[in-house]
Amino acid sequence: MLTFTLRxxxxxxxxxxxxxxxxxxxxxxxPGDTVINHSGQINATxxxxxxxxxxxxxxxxxxxxxxxxxxHIFNGDFGQSMASQSPISAEIIKLLPATIELSLVALLxxxxxGIPLGFIAAIKHQKTSDNIILSLAMIGYSIPTxxxxxxxxxxxxxxxxxxxxxxxISLLFEIEFVTGIxxxxxxxxxxxxxxxxxxxASAHIVLPxxxxxxxxxxxxxxxxxxxxxxxxxxxxxxxxRAKGLNFSQIIFRHAIRNALIKIIRHVGLQFANLVTxxxxxxxxxxxPGIGRWLIESIYxxxxxxxxxxxxxxxxxxxxxHILTDFIYAALNPLARGNKHGx
Amino acid sequence: MSFKLLLSLLAVLLAxxxxxxxxxxxxxxxxxxxxxxxEGSPQSFNPQLSTSGTTSDATSKLLYNTLIVFKGxxxxxxxxxxxxxxxTHDGKKITFYLRKDVQFHQTAYFTPTRTLNADxxxxxxxxxxxxxxxxxxxxxxxxxxxxxxxxxxxxxKVEKINDYTVRFILKRNDSSFLANLAxxxxxILSAEYAEKLLxxxxxxxxxxxxxxxGPFYIKDYRVGSLIRYYRHxxxxxxxxxxxxxxxxxxxxxxxxLTKLLARECDVSSYPIAHKKIAERSDLHxxxxxxxNVGYLGFNTQKAPFNNKLVRQAISxxxxxxxxxxxxxxxxxxxxxxxxxxxxxxxxxxTPELGYDPARAKSLLEVAGYPEGFQMDIWAMPVPRxxxxxxxxxxxxxxxxxxxxxxxxxxxxxxxxxFLRRLSLGEHQSFLxxxxxxxxxxxxxxxxxxxxxxxxxASNRTFWCHKEYDQLIKKALETSNxxxxxxxxxxxxxxxxxxxxxxxxxxxxxxxxxxxEVEGKILSNFGGVSFHQVAKALAYDKSAKxxxxxxxxxx
Numbered sequence: 056m057l058t059f060t061l062r063x064x065x066x067x068x069x070x071x072x073x074x075x076x077x078x079x080x081x082x083x084x085x086p087g088d089t090v091i092n093h094s095g096q097i098n099a100t101x102x103x104x105x106x107x108x109x110x111x112x113x114x115x116x117x118x119x120x121x122x123x124x125x126x127h128i129f130n131g132d133f134g135q136s137m138a139s140q141s142p143i144s145a146e147i148i149k150l151l152p153a154t155i156e157l158s159l160v161a162l163l164x165x166x167x168x169g170i171p172l173g174f175i176a177a178i179k180h181q182k183t184s185d186n187i188i189l190s191l192a193m194i195g196y197s198i199p200t201x202x203x204x205x206x207x208x209x210x211x212x213x214x215x216x217x218x219x220x221x222x223x224i225s226l227l228f229e230i231e232f233v234t235g236i237x238x239x240x241x242x243x244x245x246x247x248x249x250x251x252x253x254x255x256a257s258a259h260i261v262l263p264x265x266x267x268x269x270x271x272x273x274x275x276x277x278x279x280x281x282x283x284x285x286x287x288x289x290x291x292x293x294x295x296r297a298k299g300l301n302f303s304q305i306i307f308r309h310a311i312r313n314a315l316i317k318i319i320r321h322v323g324l325q326f327a328n329l330v331t332x333x334x335x336x337x338x339x340x341x342x343p344g345i346g347r348w349l350i351e352s353i354y355x356x357x358x359x360x361x362x363x364x365x366x367x368x369x370x371x372x373x374x375x376h377i378l379t380d381f382i383y384a385a386l387n388p389l390a391r392g393n394k395h396g397x
Numbered sequence: 398m399s400f401k402l403l404l405s406l407l408a409v410l411l412a413x414x415x416x417x418x419x420x421x422x423x424x425x426x427x428x429x430x431x432x433x434x435x436e437g438s439p440q441s442f443n444p445q446l447s448t449s450g451t452t453s454d455a456t457s458k459l460l461y462n463t464l465i466v467f468k469g470x471x472x473x474x475x476x477x478x479x480x481x482x483x484x485t486h487d488g489k490k491i492t493f494y495l496r497k498d499v500q501f502h503q504t505a506y507f508t509p510t511r512t513l514n515a516d517x518x519x520x521x522x523x524x525x526x527x528x529x530x531x532x533x534x535x536x537x538x539x540x541x542x543x544x545x546x547x548x549x550x551x552x553x554k555v556e557k558i559n560d561y562t563v564r565f566i567l568k569r570n571d572s573s574f575l576a577n578l579a580x581x582x583x584x585i586l587s588a589e590y591a592e593k594l595l596x597x598x599x600x601x602x603x604x605x606x607x608x609x610x611g612p613f614y615i616k617d618y619r620v621g622s623l624i625r626y627y628r629h630x631x632x633x634x635x636x637x638x639x640x641x642x643x644x645x646x647x648x649x650x651x652x653x654l655t656k657l658l659a660r661e662c663d664v665s666s667y668p669i670a671h672k673k674i675a676e677r678s679d680l681h682x683x684x685x686x687x688x689n690v691g692y693l694g695f696n697t698q699k700a701p702f703n704n705k706l707v708r709q710a711i712s713x714x715x716x717x718x719x720x721x722x723x724x725x726x727x728x729x730x731x732x733x734x735x736x737x738x739x740x741x742x743x744x745x746x747t748p749e750l751g752y753d754p755a756r757a758k759s760l761l762e763v764a765g766y767p768e769g770f771q772m773d774i775w776a777m778p779v780p781r782x783x784x785x786x787x788x789x790x791x792x793x794x795x796x797x798x799x800x801x802x803x804x805x806x807x808x809x810x811x812x813x814x815f816l817r818r819l820s821l822g823e824h825q826s827f828l829x830x831x832x833x834x835x836x837x838x839x840x841x842x843x844x845x846x847x848x849x850x851x852x853x854a855s856n857r858t859f860w861c862h863k864e865y866d867q868l869i870k871k872a873l874e875t876s877n878x879x880x881x882x883x884x885x886x887x888x889x890x891x892x893x894x895x896x897x898x899x900x901x902x903x904x905x906x907x908x909x910x911x912x913e914v915e916g917k918i919l920s921n922f923g924g925v926s927f928h929q930v931a932k933a934l935a936y937d938k939s940a941k942x943x944x945x946x947x948x949x950x951x
Contacts, residue, residue, distance in 0.1 A: 212659035220659045221652065226623050226643045227430045229616075248426050341652070 059384055063377050070373055078366045079124050085358040089113070093124065095134040095143065095359030133363035138355045143363045147345060151367065152235025153223060154344035158333050160260055161267035162326060168268070169275025170318060174311065176276065177283030189280075192273040200332050204266045204339035211262060218262050221341040225259070228252040263340040267333050271325045275318065282317040286310050316387045323379030327372045428932050430641035431914060433925075434653045434662035438621055438646050441536060442607040444582050444924075445525060448541045448834070450782070453924035454666070455644060457581035459626060460502075461609035464493055464518065465579045471741060472836040472921075474575055478513065478585055478610070479563075488570030488876065493518070495561040500631040501587045502614035506606050509589060513610055515557040520588035522555045522565075532591060536604045542582040542834060545844070546573070572876045576837035581923040585610060612637040612928040622646055638916070638931035657909055663932070664918060666925075668909040671728075681912050684728065684905040688833035688922045690735050690841065691783035693774070693794065694898040695826045697860040701772070702825060706764035708896040711826075712750040713757035714801045715794055721902050724790045728907070732900035734889045735831075735841050739921065741878070742838035744886035748893050758801045769802025775819065775827040776809045783830030783904050790828055790901075819857050827857060833922050838885055842869045846897060860897035 082092040090107050091097060099107060108114065112123040127134075133143040176188040212220035223237050224230065228248060233240050237260075241252045286292065287310060295305050334346025341347070345368060352360035439455040440447045447453075465482065468475035476482075479493035499513035524532045525540045526549050543549070551574065553566040567574065577583065590608040594600050607615060610633065613626035624644040628637045645662055647653045650669045657665040657680065658673075668674055674682045693715070695702040702708055721729050733749040736742060761769065774794060776787035784790065788809060795805040810818060819827060833840045847869060848861040865888055872884035892898075908919050916930035 208655065208659070213655065216658075216660060218659075219661050220655055221661060225427070225661070226432055226625070226645055227426050227641060229625070251426055 056384070060381075063380060067373065067377055071370065074366060074369055074373075075125060075128060076121070078362045079121055081358070081362045081365075082124075085362075087358065092358045092362070093127075093134055095137045095140075095357075097137050098140070128366070133367075134359045136352070136360045137357045138352065138360070143360055146348065146360075147364070147367050149232070149235060150343060150345040150348050151371070153237070153342060154330070154333060154337070154346055155371075156236045156238070157260065157263055157267060157337070157342060157344060158326065158329050160264040161333065162271065162322070162329055164264055164268040165271035165275055165325070165329070166322070169272035170279045170315075172272075173276040173279025173281075174283050174306075174314070176280045177287065177314075178306065180284055180287075185280075188276060192276040195269050196273040198269065200266060200270065200335050201339060203269060204263070204336055207262050207266055208339070219259050220262065223259055223343055224252065224256045228255060263333075263336050263342055266340075267329060267336050270332055271329050274321075274325060274328075278321055279314060279318050282314040283310060285317070286314045289313075316383070319379065319386065320383045323376035326375045326379070330368065330372055426641075429639055430643065431639050431664065431927065431930060431932065432643045432645050432662040433927075434647045434656050434665040435624075435644045436653070436666050437648050439624075441604045442615065442618075443536070443586070443604040444584055445521075445540050445543070446536055446604060448545070448582070450832075450924070453581040455624060455924070456607070457584060457924040458611065458926035458928065459613045459642070459924075460607055460611040460615065461584035461586075462499070462611055463579055463581075463583050463585065465575065467576075467579050467836060474579055478518075482575075484575075484876075488572070488874075489567045491565045491567070491574070492558070493563045493565075495563065496633060497561055499610050499633045500629075501590070501610055502608050502629055503631070504606075504608065504614050504616075506602075507587075507590050507593065507608050509587065509608070511589065513585065513587075514560045515563045516560075516588045517585055518563045519555055519557055520591060521584065521586045522552075524586070525549075526552055526555070531595060532600060532603065535600045540582075542580065545834075546577050548577070570874050572873050572881070573835075573837045573839040576835045576840075580835045582834070613642055634928075637928050639927065642927050660911060663914050664908065664910040666908060668907055671726075671907070674909045679912055680909055682907065682909050683919065684907045685919045685921050686730050686737065686739060686903055687782060687906045688737055688740070688836060688840075689783040689830060689903060690732055690737065690845075690900050691729075691781075691790075691828070691830035691902050691904065692732075692735065692845075692898045692900045693826060693828055694858045695896075696822060696824055697858050697897055698822060699825055701764070701766065701770055704764050705895055706760050707766065709750060710757045710760035710764065710801070711798065711803070712896050712899040713753045713760065714803070715797050715899060715901075716752045717899075717901050718752070719797075720790055720793050723793060724784070724786050725902055725904055729902040729904040732902050734892060735845055735898070735900045736838055736885070736889065737903040740836065740838050740841075742882055742885040744882070744889055747886065747889045750893065750896060750899070754797075754800055761801060761803075769804065771804045771806070772798075772825045773806040773808050775815065775824045776807055777812070777815060777828060778809050779812050781830060782832060782906060783902075784828060785904070787828040822857075822859060824857075829857065836922060838881075839869065839873055842872075842885065842888055846892065858897040860895070862891060862895060862897075865891045865895075 082089045085092050090104070090111050090113050091099070093111050094107050096103065096107065110123065111127070112119045131144050133147070135142050136146060139146070172188050172192075176185045179185045208220045211218045219225070228246065228251070230237065230240050230244050230246065230252060233243050237256050238253070241249060241256060244252075246252060292305060292309060295309055300308075330346075333344070334350065336342065337344045337347040338350055345364060349361065349364040349368070352364060435451065435454060437451045439452040440449055441452060442456050442460065444453045444457045444461070462478050464477060464479040465474050466477045467473070478496055478499055480496045481494045483492045484490070495513065495515065495518065497512065501509040501513065503509060520532075523530050525543045527533060540548075551567055551569070551571055553568050556564045556566065558564055565574075586603065587608045591600070591603055594602050610629075612629055612632050612634070614629050615624065616627045617623070617625040623646060626642040626644075628640045630636060645656065647656060650667070653662070653665045653667075654669055654673075656662045657668060658677070660679075668682065671682055674680050695708050695711070697703055697708070717731060721727060721731060730738065734747050761767065774791045776791035777784065778787075780786060788807065791805070791807040795807060798805050808824070809815070818824070819829075831841065831845050844856075846856055846858065846860060846865065848856075848863075848866045868884045868888045868891070872881045872888075875881060906919060910918070913933045914930060915933055918925050918927065918930055920926070
């Protein structure tokens, strides 16, 4: 396990280095002055500019400049947004939790819907229900997110009036910002309308979360179907059957556990996909997350925000990736055994 | 085991989500609050500083009170903070007797120690009048409404007689003075709060975190996103019926429509897709004819429009009905003259230059242009309430004028350039309009066509007619309503004869609301008000049905 951990950590460090190198070079590639792209201070006076040049060591060679850039990032200084002139780190801290919340809920939905459906398809392998599930998954995977989002608003918000179409919670509720994850903040708040607010927030997250969840859910269907088929064909299942265990015992005790392990490995990978989808969805549902902010920054040519936003977002995805790797390794001893070579 | 636990947990969650387990005895938060989808952020929280409609919508009637107000159908002046007032015979001294029970807002940033008195009134007006006043230059020192009506040139001084009596001394009699005090802009601020801010060296806060006496106070403002108001519990009149008011700032027209249809806002300003809203039984579309006018003006200093026959001919050749149907989508009143028909000074017998291309052609021949001529029309680049699409309007006029042999070139500049070059008189004719600040007819006659305004402010026809000017001046000097009516009728007749401009339409202002929301929000002029607005109880079926019936009746 130690070697495994060390390996992941070194991978993390090198990937992060590559990412910061990319975002560092973006400052040179974007139009405008490099130091202004770094800091986002478009209205800097001459003395302020001189100070910035010194802070980012612009007069020294590229390696030093990169070092200065890294030290700024490690101190949590991502510069300030060119559009709003407020520190980017503060904006990210406000917005990232909303995205995490949406992505996690969507991931949960995708797994809760996708994995059981995949298992059912595998158990009914090559029967009608298998075909139906597979074709549904294919259709679901092919639907573009933005179109689905607009359709969902049209149907569920406008025509049926069941669910709200915009924002994280009705503006009537005043929820103090603590963690940024709305549900936790609601539970922490001392508002007399806690449960109303909780219900309202739940209603707000339903549409965007399902829209985000659709594509990953279809992938989970296919993954879990394949994993289950493989497990069901394994010899220990045949042995269990020969021992006289009944169907549900075989499935719940032996097959599901072993199939799940194969799926968990892909959760991290799917998470990256999911965050990308979430960015588009945030725009459609006016979700106050980092994706919408990043897309607005692109519209406004806010280079500092684009650069730092990308860095933070990719770093976040990578951390999730590694975490799932750890969970996988904890659950599956075989993965830890890689050190012997395979 | 764990699987079952998960299932039951999910079931509980679903039940709590979908279940309608409201306490039917108690009003829910949403029944005690209203969300208003507004079209933009206010420029300031002090309406003295801005004449934009968005700003007065978000401030005037919510946060503040004025000394006097307009009341009823005929917009008669009525007491507000001033419980009565007295005007001397020469009309130069106006004394206001203030109420003694007017409380200021108590908020997180300010706790008032006294009720409103003469000092607050003095402070509010001296800030505008006195260039030496410590607050005059705070937030820019521009008071567009007061500058427009030349307030500083009119008012000699404002005196405090005692704690609850204030006297305005004017340099001359002006019958629109009281009307000006009743507009959305003449609000009363807190002198005590200003003093406190001055001590703390943060005078700018007075327009950012406002303190007033109105039915609501500001709880929270997030730029470009929302304004949260709470009810002022110690309001001197009957307190507002709703406890919380939220302005959801949604500049996009489609997002306002979506939020309205999805019932995420109860009231929406300037809605689109009128048909769709009218189809819905739970929504209600309403409109008021605003006190405004959209017109085609002629540069009377330039050939060929220095000839009144040509102006008349062009006026006769334009089909206004077609313009109203196309540009205003029939949502405007046909304009016979610059004054809307709802004004008390409107004279029904005023003749107009109606659509008559044949007569137009013969007039052009008399004027010496049998072959027609070339002209340009300057069309405003931005939609305004009085003219939602000037370029389309210009093109319609172009087609109309082609029939009498006049070739039109449509010109448009970016808005501020447009206004600047217009003031330089580079144009031949132009499409523009006027939104009234108060219902006094003078606001139309003086601002659009008077001689003094032709030099400095808003008269872009550069038309200067001695008799007309004397008439509107006389009308201001008397307070006899019948006499004023006569003067204005004569003035309207002169406009008809001289045709310095062609009034086209008085547009309507639209608003959509859920049928649950009751009470008057819109008025013919000025900002929206939520003081008398309430929500019908969702459980009260009869109220809902009544609302439905009302809708059918309309």
